[in-house]
Amino acid sequence: xxxxxxxxxxxxxxxxxxxxxxxxxxxxxxxxxxxxxxxxxxxxxxxxxxxxxxxxxxxxxxxxxxxxxxxxxxxxxxxxxxxxxxxxxxxxxxxxxxxxxxxxxxxxxxxxxxxxxxxxxxxxxxxxxxxxxxxxxxxxxxxxxx
Numbered sequence: 683x684x685x686x687x688x689x690x691x692x693x694x695x696x697x698x699x700x701x702x703x704x705x706x707x708x709x710x711x712x713x714x715x716x717x718x719x720x721x722x723x724x725x726x727x728x729x730x731x732x733x734x735x736x737x738x739x740x741x742x743x744x745x746x747x748x749x750x751x752x753x754x755x756x757x758x759x760x761x762x763x764x765x766x767x768x769x770x771x772x773x774x775x776x777x778x779x780x781x782x783x784x785x786x787x788x789x790x791x792x793x794x795x796x797x798x799x800x801x802x803x804x805x806x807x808x809x810x811x812x813x814x815x816x817x818x819x820x821x822x823x824x825x826x827x828x
Contacts, residue, residue, distance in 0.1 A: 697826050699782040702793060706732075706780055707754035712747050712772040721750065724765065728756040733786040735778075751778065794826055802827060 708730055713721055718738065722729065729737045730751040739749045756762050757775050766773060785793065791801045799819060806813040816824055 697794070702780070702782040702785060702790070704780060705777040708776055708778050709752040709754055709757045710774055710776045711750040711752055711756075712741065713750060714747055714770055715745075717769065717771070718748060718750070721765075725752065725756065725762065728752050728759070728762075732780070732784065733789060734784050735780070791827065795823060799823065 709728075711721075722738075730753060731737070735751070737751050739751065741747055741749050754775060757773065762773075765771075782790070788801060795801065800817065802814045802816060802820065804815070814827065816827065820827065
């Protein structure tokens with residue numbers, strides 16, 4: 683979690699989206715489309731699981747291979763190294779940039795609200811307008827929650 687003026691109680695009027703920018707280490711695995719199902723079954727626990735970021739991506743210009751984004755600790759895994767032997771699979775450590783657009787509502791609010799401030803869950807939608815009932819302790823953060 684990033685320390686910000688929001689967490690110290692001095693809530694600014696506008697949300698600084700740059701607070702969400704960070705680099706995430708990943709293992710990028712390029713493998714043939716025919717091996718994806720088998721690979722996913724064997725290394726399901728190591729797949730990158732982030733909202734709004736698919737773990738399997740199309741590689742532009744290559745119809746026979748896809749890119750799998752995996753957790754960074756997979757790169758040193760002995761079973762993974764053994765799996766690579768004799769297969770048309772490339773693997774390398776990389777960093778992926780994530781920003782405000784990669785967060786869902788719950789994760790974005792967890793990132794900016796101080797510990798102990800409950801994230802509003804229920805709301806009423808009337809057309810394009812959402813109505814949230816906020817508790818007293820959430821009121822200083824009403825603009826950011828909105």
